[in-house]
Amino acid sequence: MPLAPQVPPPDFTLSELSPAALTGAQVLALAVLPGEDDDLEVGPGAAELAGLAGVPDLLDVLRSAGATGAAGEVTDLPGVRRDDSDASDALVRVLLVGVGATTRTDLRRAGAALARHCRDVDEVASAVQAVAGPEELTAFVEGATLGAFTFSLRREGAEHRPVRHVVLALTAPEVGTTEVLERAVARARAGWRSRLLATVPSNTKSPQWLADQVVEIATAAGLTTEVLDEDALRAGGFGGVLGVGQGSATPPRVVRVEYSPSTRRGRRTPHVVLVGKGITFDSGGLSIKPGQAMATMKRDMTGAAVVAAVMGALPAVGCPVRVTALLPLAENAVGGGSMRPGDVLTHVGGRTTEVTNTDAEGRLVLADALAHAVAELSPDALVDVATLTGGIKVALGQHLGGLFATDDALAEALVAAGARAGEPLWRMPLEREYAGKLVSKIADADNAPGGPPAITAALFLEPFTGGLPWAHLDIASVGDAPEDAFEWTAGPTGFGARLLLDWLGSDAPLEGVGG
Template identity: 40%
Template sequence: MDFAISTSYKESAVAFFAFNREFPKMLRELDTDNMVLDVFSADKCVNDKSCSITKVLAPKGKLSQKTVFVVNIVKKTDEDLLDSLSAACASLTSALNNAKITSVDICTEITASLDKKETVISILNGIKLSNYTFNKYFVKKKKDNEKSLVKANLITDLDIKHEIEANIAVLDGTLRARDLQTEPANHLYPESFANLCKKMETVGVKCNILSKDEMLRLGMGAFIGVAQGSAYEPKLVALEWIGNNNNTSPIVLVGKGITFDTGGVNLKPTPGMTEMKSDMGGAAVVACFVESLAKRKTKVNVVGILALAENMISGTAQRPSDVVTSMSGQTIEIDNTDAEGRLVLADAMWYAQEVYKPKIMIDLATLTGAITIALGDTYAGLFSNDKELETALISAGQKCGELLWHFPMSKKYDAQINSDIADVKNTGQSGRGGGSITAAHFLQRFVKEGVKWAHIDIAAVTRNKYDDKPLYPKGYTGFGVRLLNEFIKSNYEA
């Protein structure tokens, strides 16, 4: 979808925003014969609902032959105005598509209580994130699943072309992550995923791909053990964006990339199995975020590490009770083959610390079903060994709407992952009780002293399973790209 900035109305459709039934000032100046005002005032759908839309075809005057959409938002407090605006834009986008509108002018002059630049960005976010569809594999039904809206012209006198382009790069990253999460596993597997990452070199990202043989030489027994039941070999991908040549250590992001997870010998039940194609959600977010940094030429140093493997059941699959040796030298008892994400992350995190010497490391993973029991699909779970890092991530989530909730880290939980025959085992003694916390403690065993680390469990928020939400149509969400962007922008770009 294309966006433009202009000071004039060019398209055949135009949209304005009203708050609490107060007719928009900018529309009043154009609606000289009060035709739109009369229809808006008489529209019984404009009531106390959070958002309602009045549609008018203007046959004459300054709005001649234009289809006018007036979006009324129920204003409660100034604090929630921007969120309400983004949500209203999602409703507007739906109305535009239902009306088969291909391009629209959007008046961004709304109310003096809102910052003009933030207003434009909120409108952009609402339209682009809600106008998403994945129709790659439709043939007969392709036209039925296409969006008609392909262009929005944002009416503003602000000189914010750079800000618009930068924000679009981030939104494109979110939508690209959705695409990857939606891809079926016969199309997206470790090698094909790694090849897609290689193409990011065209925008300035350096891509290194480790083969299984290279991983063996490095001693990544935990990582390779997960993949040994699959016909696809594992891949470790390192995406480097060095936007600041001051030799500062990079911020390292590590993403779990299980392209399909059967659970292995501890086979998952049939319900929900199809969702396991998105068990690479963390890797998708990390890859697409690094690409977005390159597109907007951010002056920071960031490395994304993707742990790509497929967890299958076969005659070569690892067994419960197996013991593997990780790259760190620690031995791991495999208590449950379905607790595989933490195994690939253990070696990927150790590799990241050995090679890139980060002071800050953040991993994102669809790690546990237990996080869904704890938080539902509204918050992602946050675990950290550093209060300052934890606070910065929570703040970033609040700013962009990708919310985090912090969980405790305690030696009492850590003791649950001690093994009787190895250094550590990959599940806690309580099973699913506190399962997200014991999983985080497992990962912490592979964090070097002095490294500030955070683990974000996105299992509950990677998929919007039941109904459309304003910025997240039903399906996969790309949750995490905007969160990481806000974290970097707020704490390191200045």
């Protein structure tokens, strides 16, 4: 089933700060910074705006509104007439946007707030980001993109559409700012794309449909792909993927995507494998979930969506290492052919799992992909991304993703990238004390042992990683946002795309890893 066309994210262009740039759009946005003694300061562009007819004293407006300059706070001046026209369309709406201490987080929140105040607007001229440097510019673009996210299958289309075009006015654009913007847009749109895929309803989003979307994303980026169907999965020993998908009318798939940077002749390029959990709907199988627990399960393929979006953006962010994505896609459905509690599955490489709970299915498909990566791809590091356990939400709430890792350098790099990108991770313990709970009397492991669920799920996956440096991102805690807040919009979040691109787009993503 084809998806109805969706509105695109905003476009961004750069401009020098000038009266013409600031007043040539429907909306003008300026930064507001907290000053000393509860005073306020209006950022770049205030002098240019003050020279126009009919502009009130901006500080008086802010004081009257009780503004504080906090990041994301917006004071709205609905109509300031341009001095060169008496026409009604010559009214410029001015938004005064708080930027706090101008950190990345502050600029990201300012961008998101601006986007929410500019729904249905064709063009915004913003000098908000002119108060900070390149890293903050990236954060502002991410916020302005993701704060505008919308998805609709209404016959009349979305209730509101995102702003079409944002002109980023800078006081003195530095050399390389165009490249910074291009990378920022790529990162922001990867977040948008992963969010969109996770929002698509599951009666459209079959494993084959999602595989087609991944191929389309990869092909547009110049990457190579391969899709494994049921026959290829049987031949490759993907017993976990086949077992999870066998109860569905829509059979499973595994998609492989390859990215290679331009490298110097004779120099080996480090290799990362990304694995994304792609359960297109999770009913729980025969160990069926309660009805309310299924309400968000169309997004149980967020890991695959994140990895697919990341792969599509790697050329734009200049990733210096080789990256392979493996995306196991299956629907965990209830049917006459569903796997049963008590079944034993044989994974890639021969390791066996006793299925004691069919609702612990994500680890079964991840296990196959990880084992395949070890056996066939010889990576330097493995990273998997999955909305895996409710236990991680109990542990961390809804603002932190969980990270398990066997390599300290890899863990530190991912935590740092998450902090920079606004997708924070908290490292969890791979506590061996709980490994004994995985013991099965008839197989190599039990898929649903007792003990702390997020930890035992990670311990279940570890034997499939072949002793390689490995990081497991359990993002079930942050897979859905309960309400609009800053750059998050209510519903699937696509958490992880920005942090992975921050990491993979750095100069040396694998520095110290495995050492």
